[in-house]
Amino acid sequence: MSPMLAVLAGARLVCYAWRVWALTWAVTAAFAAIVVVPVAAVLRADLGHSLYAARMLGNFDVAWLAELQLETAGMPAVVLEPLLAAVCLAFLLVMTFLNGGALAVLAGTTTFWSGCGRNFARLARLLVYAVAGYALVLGVHSALGRIIGKLWHHSMEERPVALAGWGRAAIVVLLALLVNMIFDYAKIHAVAGDTRAAWRNVLGALQFVRRNFAPAAAAYAVISLAALVLAGLWWLISGVLPRTAVGWLVLVLMLQQAFVAARVWVRLWYLASQTEFFRARFPDPTHCGTVGA
């Protein structure tokens, strides 16, 4: 199967699995609301009946943040930061749980909820490995920073330092995408191959990506490009939408949530296309657990 065919097949698969998509978006919105509701309560209490709110409708006054901090002795930030961290962690676990079902549906192994339960532990173990992988990328980021600092310590020009910084950012982003892709295949390996051992899944994914690097990367790149186009479109649209009347604001809310839903769709598209590609290149997934052995 060519990467393009995998991408197209993946898109079709996500369309069929629209319930998974809708559920994932709903969960995302619900978790976002957990963070937003207390903040909105603060906004309502502080600005709900103040004419200052109407003045800031056209252009937000950054001084208000300092005002709020002074008024509450910094309480919102003190509460919000741990809340945000806790919600992110919980969301990560819930998404790990849902991914098990999504992958089961995409791979056609079991039903959604059964897949959620069956695959949670193995995907959670893979999550720990993935975190280590991203930590490695952060290490590369930091090491490259030190090298750039040393090489251009005496530079009287910003240009080479900026260019090197952009180069570093590009390398780090590519490495992060590579790690992301490898762990996507590790998850697929775990679900489609029904393999519990995380190290076997990681090793299997590494081997698969090594053997099929060009087409796997091509499929990943096509979807990434689509995601970029989506972000660009949003940037263009959001820049021209007026936000001064309730009617427009309802429309903006719908568009914003449509964008979030589109991002969820793209995330599932990655998994579906990679599942299709994996199955095409690895026709007997029940033995894929031994690949790395």
Added chain:
Amino acid sequence: MLRRLVLFFAAAAAALALEGRSIADYQIQARFLAHRHAVEASEILTWHNNSPDTISELQFHLYMSAFRDGNSSFAREDERAYLREGSGSISVKRLAIAGGADLTKTIRFIHPDDDNAGDRTVVSVPLPHAVPPGGSIRVAIDFVTRLPRSAARAGYHGDYHMFTQWFPKIGVWEAAGQRHSAHGHWNCHQYHATTEFYSDYGHYDVEITAPSDFVVGATGVAQSQVRDEKAHTTTYRFLQADIHDFAWTAQRGFVRVVRRFDPERAVSSAELSSTAKLLGLPESDVRLTPVDMIVLVQPEHRSQIDTYFRALENGLKYFGLWYGAYPYPTLTMVDPPYGADETGGMEYPTFITTGTNWVVARGDWDPAFVTVHEFGHQFWYGLVGSNEFEESWLDEGFNTYSTGKILDLAYAPFNYPVRYLNLPLGPFLGTPLVTQDSYTRGDYLLAPDADSMVRNGWEYAGRKSYRINSYQRPAVVLRTLENYLGAGTMARILRTYQQRWRYRHPDSLDFLAVVNEVSGRDMKWFFDQFVFGSGILDYAVDSVHRSTVQIRRNGEAIFPVEVRVRFRDGTQAWRTWDGRYRWTQFHFPNRAIESVEVDPAHKILLDANFTNNSYTRPLQAAPLMKWTENLLFWAGNLLLAVAGIA
């Protein structure tokens, strides 16, 4: 007889105006040793005692010695480790009365501010013969100054060198009464991490011999340039009268561009006449003079040369129109290279340093803000020589206030700055547009009651408090004063203050005297609370019950306020309150109140809480919805980014 009297008073006024104009005259010959990042120099200081006191001791600043080691007060106060590396210093090799006694051995380091024996930034020199009132003394000093790596306003980076605070500079003898001193004394503070400078006016004649391949820029007017072909050096001579410091720079790669500020082109006749009208002066008094603008920029900032010149022209134009023409024939602006940011954003007479980035965006406030601001110091620090150690608000605050007005007038509001990967992302991300009032008020609110504005620079509750009380809070105070007295009165106050105190050393009380005189009101209550005090100002709508409105003073500070009440039938009523008691009530029998607002025009920028200034019955649905949906959107995106690793 009348004519004679007029002439007498005119002469007396002129003498008064000239008081303090030429107290410390310097002749310096310096040889720049590029490879050692140092100068060897000889200085002849002629110091005039214009006080009624007999002076038996001189005190000098040796500020580059703040970077000698980690024991200086500067290094102890600033936590940045590189300051403890050492390498900067001024070594006095010989100090003598010109043609007389050698006083080198009598020099002793003193530490008037903190008794730190490890600090070597101020010296005292006892004199064998006291200087009588009206007398003069000539002192010859041989010294070597070594620059540190780019650190706190001075230093070198690559072949770029910024020589500031590089020569032994005499302190200021403040006679009894000057700046409200109780008795005569030397005002010669140590160099602190948060303080700048204070010195007397004089005439500077400085020769700098530098390798010929360096481009040199300095305070004053370049009189001559003599090349020594054998030694491959060039000797530059710079002259300038009526200044109180001298700085210079040298770098091989500087791109030097000179343009002339032409007031005929820069200022329209309508602007001239409206300014004259505002100030109540004849147009001839507000006319500006041409100035040679010399810009030394880094090759990679070549594309920003026009931006720099535009900022300088805006500075020359507006500061000149408002406060009186810039009186010097030249202005030199230095754009430091990458890695030497510490030397940027500084001011010296007729010489400023700015700073920018390789990539700037339209709508970015760099480098316009820093250029206008540093230029503004020519007026608030250069021409009006306030004591930056003891009353930093008189230069930084006045200048932040003035810079803000120019930026709002001559530039569009900028996007709240966000830089990442050396890129200005504010305009791209569509961050909120920021006016100068919003920007300064936002910063002021970060610590509105940490200190009084008038305080020794090294005694504020930390660097943040120094910054807020020297820059943003004074700007907010002055804007509030302007809104209270009216733009015309404020313009006349600042013009009078600037003109009266040019080439002299005023203090906060001198400014208060000008405020009272020009406004015709006693503003001591304002100064006591907001200049010398640190109380919070906050008026709020406490409650709206049927037809009764209650307004409350939450803070300690008192300010008269206006209250606007809108009714459901579309009419409105205005009330004023002196704001003294803790609360007041207004009754509107049989009227249905729609909204109430204290200070609806937001004239009182010092108010720490604009949100509670008003109450409106209907819920503000649109703004709440806008921010809530935005938060929901960004939270969703953040969560999806996190979920990418799941």
